[in-house]
Each structure stands twice: as structure tokens, then as C-alpha cells.
Amino acid sequence: MTAATPVSTSTSALTPVRTRFAPSPTGYLHLGGARTALFSWAYARHFGGTFILRVEDTDLERSTPEAVEAIIEGMQWLGLEHDEGPYFQMQRMDRYREVIAKMLVDGTAYYCYSSPEEVEAMREKMRAAGDKPRYDGTWRPEPGKTLPAVPADRTPVVRFKNPLDGEVSWDDVVKGTITIANQEMDDLVIARPDGTPTYNFCVVVDDWDMQITHVIRGDDHVNNTPRQINILKALGATLPLYGHVPMILGADGEKLSKRHGAVSVMDYPAQGYLPEAMLNYLARLGWSHGNEEVFSMAQFCEWFDLDHLSKSPAQFNPEKLAWVNNHYIKLADNTRLAELVRPLMEKAGADFTSGSSPVPDLAKVIALLKERANTTHEIATAAMLFYRQPAPDAALLEQHFNAVADAIKPALTDFAGRCQSVEWTKPALAAMIKEVLAAHTLKMPQIAMPLRLMITGQLQTPAIDMVLELFGREVVLERLQKYL
Structure with a gap:
């Protein structure tokens, strides 16, 4: 061939x-x-x-x-x-x-009556001789070849008659x-007993x-x-x-x-x-x-x-x-992401019921958070701050509010008062915060840190004006009242 x-x-x-x-x-x-x-x-x-x-x-x-x-x-x-x-x-x-x-x-396939033990013996003999172990073609029909007597108690497999050369x-x-040389391949079993x-x-x-x-x-x-x-x-x-x-x-x-x-x-x-x-x-x-x-x-x-x-x-x-x-x-569409994220958040204990206070729209929260998220799990973890009651660490609250209350409480009170009437949009809130800082000669961290703790319970959040917009006027005022 x-x-x-x-x-x-x-x-x-x-x-x-x-x-x-x-x-x-x-x-x-x-x-x-x-x-x-x-x-x-x-x-x-x-x-x-x-x-x-x-x-x-x-x-x-x-x-x-x-x-x-x-x-x-x-x-x-x-x-x-x-x-x-x-x-x-x-x-x-x-x-x-x-x-x-x-x-x-x-004639491209044939019955083979060799038992598994006999085939393994053939292969072992070839290994011992340094040859590639394979089926030796005992039952392969060839012109002039006499095949062994068919065992009466054995059901054959069917083997493909692979070309011998070429x-x-x-x-x-x-x-x-x-x-691949055909000599490298033996006659493959194509049907079991x-x-x-x-x-x-x-x-x-x-x-x-x-x-x-x-x-x-x-x-x-x-x-x-x-x-x-x-x-x-x-x-x-x-x-x-x-x-x-x-x-x-x-x-x-x-x-x-x-x-x-x-x-x-x-x-x-x-x-x-x-x-x-x-x-x-x-x-x-x-x-x-x-x-x-x-x-x-x-x-x-x-x-x-x-x-x-x-x-x-x-x-x-x-x-x-x-x-x-x-x-x-x-x-990705924010509504689609919300459908993926919500079950994760519910499992983590997020409260999506409005109760006495409204909750932010999850799709809008996702729009805020997704830029830095590698997975929907990361979005879910970050979004939890909008759907649970804040529980600020006492030591952090002491550091960023109680210990400096004389310096910042008047500014926070002023901020809360302005919240009553300010247009509740990110640009308007950002402008109002700058006005409070200027009026009380404070820097942004002095206001932003205690606000984050009071409203979200944590120090690390997205920009404070964006967070305030999402929480809504009612929730922000309700949470500030606990401290002012």
C-alpha cells in the first residue's frame, strides 16, 4: 500500500x-x-x-x-x-x-475469538521482546491462512481489518x-462481545x-x-x-x-x-x-x-x-445586572422592602458601582451598604465624630438643615457640601468621613454626593438625626 x-x-x-x-x-x-x-x-x-x-x-x-x-x-x-x-x-x-x-x-472487519487474557499475553510477550504491545492478528483472515478452531464457549469481538503496510x-x-505508519496500529475492536x-x-x-x-x-x-x-x-x-x-x-x-x-x-x-x-x-x-x-x-x-x-x-x-x-x-445593561445581583444580595441579608423609608433603585446603584467591579459578586458586596442598616464601628465613630464633635458638629447640623430644601441631585448636593465646607472652614474629609459612617456605617464608599443622591433625602435625614 x-x-x-x-x-x-x-x-x-x-x-x-x-x-x-x-x-x-x-x-x-x-x-x-x-x-x-x-x-x-x-x-x-x-x-x-x-x-x-x-x-x-x-x-x-x-x-x-x-x-x-x-x-x-x-x-x-x-x-x-x-x-x-x-x-x-x-x-x-x-x-x-x-x-x-x-x-x-x-471483509473489512472480522470476528476475533481471542480472550482478554490471551490478548494481554500477546502484548506481554511483545513487551518482553522490546516491541510495541498489540494484538497479533491470530483471527485475522488472510488468503491461504488457516484460522484456529472457533471456541464453543466464547462470544467474539469484531475487529477492524487495519491495513498492514503503508x-x-x-x-x-x-x-x-x-x-502514522499503519504498522503502528493493530486491528481495532469495533464491537464488544x-x-x-x-x-x-x-x-x-x-x-x-x-x-x-x-x-x-x-x-x-x-x-x-x-x-x-x-x-x-x-x-x-x-x-x-x-x-x-x-x-x-x-x-x-x-x-x-x-x-x-x-x-x-x-x-x-x-x-x-x-x-x-x-x-x-x-x-x-x-x-x-x-x-x-x-x-x-x-x-x-x-x-x-x-x-x-x-x-x-x-x-x-x-x-x-x-x-x-x-x-x-x-x-452590560444595569437592569440585567440587577437581576443577577439581587439574589446574591438577598442571600447576604439585603433588605429590599421599602418599610418606612424608601430604598434606592438597584439598577441605579449598579450604575454607580460597576465600573470597578470584576464580577457580579463584587457588585453585590459593594451594593450591600445601600440595603442594610448602618452599624458603624464604635472606634471609628469616636475618631471621626465624637472626638472632633466641637469642630464638625455645627457643620453637620448646617448640612442637615440644608438637606431639607436642596435639590436632590448629585450636582446640587456637591455644590451644597462645598458651601458648608466654606462656611465652616473645613476640608472635605472632615465632613465626608463622619457622613459616610452615619449614613452607610463604613468609611469606604463611592463619592459622597453620589451616595447621598441614591439614598434619598428621607433616609439621609433619618440617619443623621440619630447623631445630631
Whole structure:
């Protein structure tokens, strides 16, 4: 058999583009999987193609309905809408068995009666001889070969009849040309003794039936690709283009894991991140468009191609993600942010009931606070001062009010009096405070610090005129009366 001609890496769409994201439902949707889904989705969107969601659930021991739900939930949160699916491999068993039966007839597959113990003995013998451990082809039919007697008490597996010579070669759209000698591969089991087809075989039939044109996936699948190409060729199927994206590493250069923090996509909304920020950040992990750092998904789909995928692993940087999230928080609609923040604040004990005094509009509070917030959690924490009764620290109150009362109490009393009639807007309040300071020859901190303590219970707040405007005249006067 001669060497195969590598598949072209051209990213122009000569046929309708059909991509797929095919997770195994054995756990949550992790960041690497989400990035793969994003790249596959964006490539389909770039060419006006079709993005397919396929659930590879043949691992019955590890696959769970909860994991399926978690994957779909993660995709929905990110907004990666699929055009077809979700397809489930366990619902396609009849199709896989049909293809295997045809392969047995065509001679591209065969029954193998070697027991697992016998196969392991073959491999151990090869290891001892310094060879690559593999199945030795005992049951592989060849012209003139006499096969062993079929054991009466043994149910066979089905193996794919892999070519014995030549090589498999493809132009990977990320890694370049990859060539694997067929001698490096043994005859893959494509159906177990109970007739259940194996992962590599199901993937091939699915990609064939679903007319997948581009397979974008993690580079942990590189070793599967030559086997899948050989099976596709045996079926007479058109080969898709393959692109294997390097993994995402932690900041320490190690494979991303739980010790690096959140690794499930759905950990991030729980920590206060926005989906558009996560998408933007994941897009830059292994792909670039000049020096662009922040962009909409519409821009990403317009720009995205496979030529600019990185050949090197990307490093996950939580600080950079927080920076991107801050960018999108500043752009986000305040009412939308209020819907995200309110449950967090209620859990922390915020009082949104008007009672005898009105409470500030949460969307307006968020407009004040979001510029400096990296997450919705940070907004929620900062906003709490507007929705709880102040409880200033006694030592701080002593320092900033009681100990200096003779100097500042007249000014605070004057301030409270002016509050009765001043226009309750930030500019008018700022001007009034300056008038009080001038009238009593004081500096801003001498007034602002005790005001913050009396009204909010803390020293660190946004600008005092903005805080006063949000609290409203009634609340401000009510809280000042306790001290004046």
C-alpha cells in the first residue's frame, strides 16, 4: 500500500460546512470542551454552515443523565446554539450494527475469538521482546491462512481489518502534516462481545452519516485520527478536515485541573462572570486576530478561521478573565445586572422592602458601582451598604465624630438643615457640601468621613454626593438625626 496523500488544510468552504461538538457525558462541560465547542460553532457560523451537538454516551458505566444536563446547560449559558441535535449514540445502535454487518460481509472487519487474557499475553510477550504491545492478528483472515478452531464457549469481538503496510497521512489544520505508519496500529475492536460498538467506530459512522466536513477537537484525540481515517476509507466515506487544538494549561504550565480553581463552565456564572466575557476569553485561548483583545461574538464569527489557531498550548489566566469580565460588566445593561445581583444580595441579608423609608433603585446603584467591579459578586458586596442598616464601628465613630464633635458638629447640623430644601441631585448636593465646607472652614474629609459612617456605617464608599443622591433625602435625614 502506498503512502496516503494528505488531506488539504484549506479553510475555504467548497461545500456546506458542517461541524460538530461531541462531548462524552461523564462529567461537567469543562473549559477545554467549551472552547472546542466555541471554535466549531464559530467556524460553522463564519460560513453560514451547520453546527451539530452530538452526545457520545456509549460509555454506559460513566455516562449519566446529570452530565448530559450539565453539558446542555453549559452550552445554553454560553449561547452556543446548535442547529441539529442533540443526537445520542445510544439511540443509533441499529445503524452501527448495520454498518458492522456490512463490513463483515465486505471483509473489512472480522470476528476475533481471542480472550482478554490471551490478548494481554500477546502484548506481554511483545513487551518482553522490546516491541510495541498489540494484538497479533491470530483471527485475522488472510488468503491461504488457516484460522484456529472457533471456541464453543466464547462470544467474539469484531475487529477492524487495519491495513498492514503503508501509512496514514493528513494535513492537520492546526498541527500541519501528521503521518502514522499503519504498522503502528493493530486491528481495532469495533464491537464488544455483547455487540455494543466502541467509541472510535461510532464516531466514524456518526461523522459519515452527519456529513461532517470539519472536525475541530482537542489534541488528545490525535492518536484516534489515523484509526478513524482508515475506517472511513474502508467505508468509502469522504474524509473531513481535522484540526487538533492544543490543551489549556494552568498558569503553572500544568494541565488545567481543579487545583487551578473552577474548571466547570457552570462554576463561572456562580462566581459572577458573564457569558459574553467567558466566550471572548476562551476565543483568545489559542486563536488571535491581530492585537484584538475584546470583541463581540458577531465580530468573532466574522474573523474566525482555522489558519490562526495556535500550535502551542494556551495558558489560563484568571486575572485576564477578570479583566475581560470587567469590560463586559461596564457594557452590560444595569437592569440585567440587577437581576443577577439581587439574589446574591438577598442571600447576604439585603433588605429590599421599602418599610418606612424608601430604598434606592438597584439598577441605579449598579450604575454607580460597576465600573470597578470584576464580577457580579463584587457588585453585590459593594451594593450591600445601600440595603442594610448602618452599624458603624464604635472606634471609628469616636475618631471621626465624637472626638472632633466641637469642630464638625455645627457643620453637620448646617448640612442637615440644608438637606431639607436642596435639590436632590448629585450636582446640587456637591455644590451644597462645598458651601458648608466654606462656611465652616473645613476640608472635605472632615465632613465626608463622619457622613459616610452615619449614613452607610463604613468609611469606604463611592463619592459622597453620589451616595447621598441614591439614598434619598428621607433616609439621609433619618440617619443623621440619630447623631445630631
